Amino acid sequence: MLTPRGRFILALGLGVYLAAWAFGSRPLYPVATGLLLVVAVAWVWVRLADRPFRVHRGWGDAEHMEGDDVPVIAELESTATVLPASVMLVERVGRLGEQRHLLRRNGRRLGVRYVLERLPRGR
Numbered sequence: 870m871l872t873p874r875g876r877f878i879l880a881l882g883l884g885v886y887l888a889a890w891a892f893g894s895r896p897l898y899p900v901a902t903g904l905l906l907v908v909a910v911a912w913v914w915v916r917l918a919d920r921p922f923r924v925h926r927g928w929g930d931a932e933h934m935e936g937d938d939v940p941v942i943a944e945l946e947s948t949a950t951v952l953p954a955s956v957m958l959v960e961r962v963g964r965l966g967e968q969r970h971l972l973r974r975n976g977r978r979l980g981v982r983y984v985l986e987r988l989p990r991g992r
Contacts, residue, residue, distance in 0.1 A: 871912065879908045920949035922979075936987055944980040945972060952977070964989070 871879065882904030889897030922945040933939045943958055956972045956979050965985060972979035 871908070875908055875911065878904055882908065914951060914954075917951040918947075918949050918953040920947065922947055933988065935989065939985045939988055940982060941985060942980070942982045943970075943972075944978050946978050952979075 882901050885897055885904060886901035888894070889901055925944040925946070927942040929940055929942075945956065945958075947953075952974070958970045958972055958981055959967065961967050962985065965988075968983070968985075970981045970983050972981045
């Protein structure tokens with residue numbers, strides 16, 4: 870399944886190809902071919918990278934109490950042969966709401982470290 874942006878690029882590539890054919894414009898053929906190849910390569914890349922991750926989490930060794938800032942470390946290890954271009958970690962942490970973090974690449978692992986500030990009561 871293509872995203873709306875992918876469908877637009879595919880349609881643009883087909884439109885440029887048809888315009889090149891209709892008007893006999895040879896310089897437009899490489900442009901159309903490039904647009905169509907970008908869509909094909911992106912589709913293959915997403916299919917190869919669409920595999921589950923192994924998740925490793927950590928909160929440090931210290932016991933955390935009310936009002937503490939708690940560092941959270943999340944590492945994802947890919948089981949796919951091709952790594953995705955970028956990964957966004959989205960998680961809901963109780964009443965703190967949704968947390969969104971872009972993971973950084975470190976070899977075959979993707980990781981992020983963030984801090985939950987001034988946590989309310991409880992562990």
